[in-house]
Amino acid sequence: MKFLSQLEIGEKATVKSVNGEGAIRRRLFDMGITPGAEVYLRKKAPLGDPIEITLRGYELTLRKAEAAHVEVN
Amino acid sequence: MLKFALAGNPNSGKTTLFNALTGSTAHVGNWPGVTVDKREGTYKKGDQPVDIVDLPGIYSLSPYTPEEVIARNFILNERPDCVINIVDATNLERNLYLTTQLMELDVPMVVALNMTDVLDKRGDRIDVKALEKRIGLPVVEISALKGVNVETLMTRAIDALKTPRVAVSVLKESALGSAISNAEIALKLKEVEAPLFHAVKLVEKDAIEVQTHPAEARAAEAFIRENLINDQFNGDTEAAIADARYKYITEHFSSTLTRARKQSYDELSKSDKADKILTHKWAGIPIFLVIMFAIFHLTFSENFLYLGSIIPSFGEWCAVEGSAAKAIFFAGGLNSPGVILFNALDLLTGSIGEWLSLGLDGLGANVVLSGLIVDGIWGGVASVLSFLPQILVLFLFFSILEDTGYMARVAFMLDRIFRRFGVSGRAFMPMIMGFGCSVPAMINTRTMADERERQATVRVIPFFSCGAKMPILLAVSGGIVQVFGVGNADVITYSMYVLGIVVALISLLVMRNTTQRGEASPFIMELPTYHLPGFKNLMLHLWDKAKHFITKAFTIILISCVAIWFLSNFTWSWKHVGYVTIREEEFARTDLSILASIGQFIQPIFTPLGFGSQLNSNGWVFAVAAVLGLIAKEDVIAAFGTLAACIAPLAFGGSSEDGIQEVALMIGATGIEIPALISFIAFNMLTIPCFAAVAAARGEIGKEKFKWTLLFWIVVSYLASAIVYTVGQFVxxxxxxxxxxxxxxxxxxxxxxxxxxxxxxxxxxxxxx
Known part of the structure; x- marks a missing residue:
């Protein structure tokens, strides 16, 4: 099992499923992180966390803790 | 009057469109209990005036965030005549996600496809006709920034009212379609308004919906359990619905977009290139620090670009001592733009004060009346107004940073640090702004999602010592150095700033573990593309702030000035205190006033802080100065000026601009010691802020929690000052x-x-x- 939080800079992946519950999970869905969506890890913040990803043609930042809910292929 | 609502994602250009539609008639209205602005204005260019409501920017109609609930309730309950859905063409998929939810409401709707000009520049194109057909709604290409096609949009919207719209859902074709249809029929039988919208929410197991229609919710759940449990989502309908919406969008809508070139992740746009430097692994944070320093330097420095230090007699070369140019532009070196504006306004208000005084004398007005008007009212209002230029300059810089998209990156870079204190990276900007002025800083907290986190942040903002507190720091530390001949004024000032930051961080940590309990809120944020700030929008923004500030100066601050003047000029027997003439200048005998006796009465409260009963009979001035600081922090040093004249008339050696002389006199007259003086600074810095900031905090926090905020400020300042004094005095x-x-x-x-x-x-x- 691999998670969004484990991607390396410049790595591409496809979202497999989104775990977690409630508001955070819904937020991830609403921002377009749904099964099948392609994500690309663009960069990490200077202190290593949060991370910045490109998906559906825009840039999204989220913490590693939140990214750990997202399982990728 | 017709009422149209603007709905769309944050940063899709909603407010720009709002301003383009309503022009200068826009007014900002705060609704009670609402954390975000819901603006209202009037569109007057058409055949009939239309009321335009700007809803908060949202990504979805979920029940989780306050903005989303506000927007949802507004559309459902207030029933606008039409919804204008703004869609950012450069970010089609995610923007249309909200559109698919709005479509499920049976309100007339128009899609405004914004930023197509940016798309054109890239060479990309959207087939609007095809999109219109597939979405089943009128789609109008606009540029909100340039005002292109805005009138067409309004005409199409008014046309849309003529035929009632039937709610549609893109989910009908998905696996959950039958479950939604069933729920819709059940709700229709109950004569629920907007049955399709509620049906989708029921199937989604939306918390608000399940509560309102429990029976239907159970039925929907049973249906799903029987028929759909074996799909890939395993009965997780919230996931299934989000997935189905995005799938539908990619299949049917995204295909209307043809790109000039195939997108590749390695290809960097201008924005990406800028971002590469600005959020660079090593350079990112240092660059940020330099930008911050530059902003404060441009706003507050009296030694612009350090010209005065590089060329020692720079100021003397450029202007003659005593001239207006010298007063405005050159303090030692060249002043920064912020200080120049400050001085210019100060000179203007000072002259108005003199004219007022001369005019009143000419009319033969009573000396007390002229004192009330010149010193009481105008002096007070002008002292507050004089900070307007620097507040606006600071606000302008921060607006630019926000407009360009840099602020979002700052939050991104610093989130890691702030999380340790229980707040997310978004709390950072308001805190930094607090060094300039607490009022705009508190308003700026509205970008924060979590209400508890936001309240905690508003409460600690005054600890970031603002521009008006600077004179206290400078004058008192200067006085200490002059009288006791110890230390260095710069070091004392600097350590007080650090003390403020430390107290703020400790308070945050304590609050987030007790009354405002909670982890730092999740940080899932869009990073907008960098773009140049729009001049017109910046100016509108500034004008809004200026108007707000000026109104306050002439209402609440004016009233408090009259009250203070009265208290410091009258005795308990309602007689004027009289005057004493020192070196041909008249000073009111403030030592006989009501204020003085109140000062003597409350003096013991400050004993643990070192400036209470242990001082001699003149010690009440410190108590009074501290209380006056609650009106405006400038009053603290101003009070020393007037009070010094009464208390130490023989020792009074003329005035100095920075108030150091006055403080030195007060130290001599009251017998106060160094630890108590430092505790005095700490108290003034940390206690209840000025009137304007208190009003702003009340607006942001709400009435109920506000009284606790006042208590919080009192307790923190008292504790911190007591620690400073007792440790400094007795170890x-x-x-x-x-x-x-x-x-x-x-x-x-x-x-x-x-x-x-x-x-x-x-x-x-x-x-x-």
């Missing part, structure tokens, strides 16, 4: 404070464990139900 109390800190820490940790346990129990109970 040994350090043991007591350490012991108390340990007890408090243990207490908080235990409380947290207990509260966590209770929360877990509650959750368990909720799950069982």
């Amino acid at each position: 040994w109390p350090v043991a007591i404070w350490i012991a108390l800190t340990i007890v408090a820490t243990v207490g908080i940790v235990m409380y947290n464990k207990y509260a966590d346990k209770k929360d877990a129990e509650k959750r368990l109970l909720g799950a069982r139900k």
